[in-house]
Amino acid sequence: MEPTTGVSVEAIKTIATAAAIALGGMAPAIAIGLIGSKGLEAIGRNPEAATKVQSSMVLGLAFAEAIAIYSLVVALIVKFV
Amino acid sequence: MEISLAAEKIAHIGSFPVTNSMALSWITTIFLIIIAFIATRKVTFVPSKIQNFFEMILEFLFNTANDIIDDEKATKRYFPLIATIFIFIITNNWLGLIPGVGSVGFHEGEKFIPLFRSANADLNTTLALAIVAVIAIQVFGVAAMGAFKYAKKFVNFKGPIDFFLGILEIIGEFARMISFSFRLFGNVFAGEVLLLVVAFLVPFVAPLPFFFLELFVGFVQALVFTMLTLVFIKSAISSH
Numbered sequence: 001m002e003p004t005t006g007v008s009v010e011a012i013k014t015i016a017t018a019a020a021i022a023l024g025g026m027a028p029a030i031a032i033g034l035i036g037s038k039g040l041e042a043i044g045r046n047p048e049a050a051t052k053v054q055s056s057m058v059l060g061l062a063f064a065e066a067i068a069i070y071s072l073v074v075a076l077i078v079k080f081v
Numbered sequence: 082m083e084i085s086l087a088a089e090k091i092a093h094i095g096s097f098p099v100t101n102s103m104a105l106s107w108i109t110t111i112f113l114i115i116i117a118f119i120a121t122r123k124v125t126f127v128p129s130k131i132q133n134f135f136e137m138i139l140e141f142l143f144n145t146a147n148d149i150i151d152d153e154k155a156t157k158r159y160f161p162l163i164a165t166i167f168i169f170i171i172t173n174n175w176l177g178l179i180p181g182v183g184s185v186g187f188h189e190g191e192k193f194i195p196l197f198r199s200a201n202a203d204l205n206t207t208l209a210l211a212i213v214a215v216i217a218i219q220v221f222g223v224a225a226m227g228a229f230k231y232a233k234k235f236v237n238f239k240g241p242i243d244f245f246l247g248i249l250e251i252i253g254e255f256a257r258m259i260s261f262s263f264r265l266f267g268n269v270f271a272g273e274v275l276l277l278v279v280a281f282l283v284p285f286v287a288p289l290p291f292f293f294l295e296l297f298v299g300f301v302q303a304l305v306f307t308m309l310t311l312v313f314i315k316s317a318i319s320s321h
């Protein structure tokens with residue numbers, strides 16, 4: 001059935017691109033904030049273990065940020081492929 | 082303003098296509114080989130300035146590696162690969178920020194094809210690095226524990242739950258490959274697109290903070306790749 005009115009594929013692609021990165025960036029942002037806050041709390045409690053806490057914290061941050069990067073890649077693929 | 086997800090081909094060697102990111106990674110390799118040659122020409126006990134600079138870099142990398150793998154002999158065994166991954170990724174990222182990369186090129190029909198493109202902005206390069214890292218992790222695990230003990234981590238017939246966990250571990254290895262490559266690719270490519278858009282909007286002065294951001298992101302992503310490889314090596318060579 002042919003639609004008489006409707007949005008073009010280009011419009012839907014643009015909306016999907018924006019939605020993918022917007023929604024996909026929310027949870028990783030919260031996760032990074034939580035990881036950072038717990039890390040800082042741990043350093044504040046025990047300043048001697050600062051380097052150990054720091055390396056584990058950066059590791060955890062990388063994992064959390066990777067999820068946001070996945071959603072960014074999906075957005076780019078939708079827009080440019 | 083044209084953004085292409087895939088790297089564009091600029092030349093052919095016989096029937097082998099050469100992409101612009103491949104060309105920049107060759108330049109990185111030649112640059113690193115020349116620098117390594119210059120830095121180690123006369124190694125003295127009291128270091129000269131160039132030697133001191135590289136000793137600083139190597140000391141930083143060795144301490145990072147040693148903090149994660151708590152065994153100095155083991156760190157020395159795995160250090161060449163770790164240091165190479167870090168230095169290669171960071172040089173690729175930083176060389177991709179030089180003015181001219183991404184903007185100097187030629188027109189082919191209607192499209193504009195830049196002559197150089199940041200090497201890690203191509204999924205092929207990052208996938209290659211990820212495959213090398215994951216295979217190296219397996220090889221180090223087998224070398225440290227023997228093939229049977231290492232295979233027992235993945236194929237475990239002690240019970241149905243353990244068998245399932247083993248299969249999940251195998252899938253986890255492939256997931257690591259994908260996550261390594263996409264993390265690096267996503268960060269570098271998004272940085273490139275960001276710089277392109279900002280330079281398109283406000284060509285003067287405004288791109289400066291974004292270039293600083295990209296310098297920082299290049300360093301952090303190299304460090305993250307290296308540290309994740311270290312953590313996985315540590316978990317592969319230690320028997321639970």
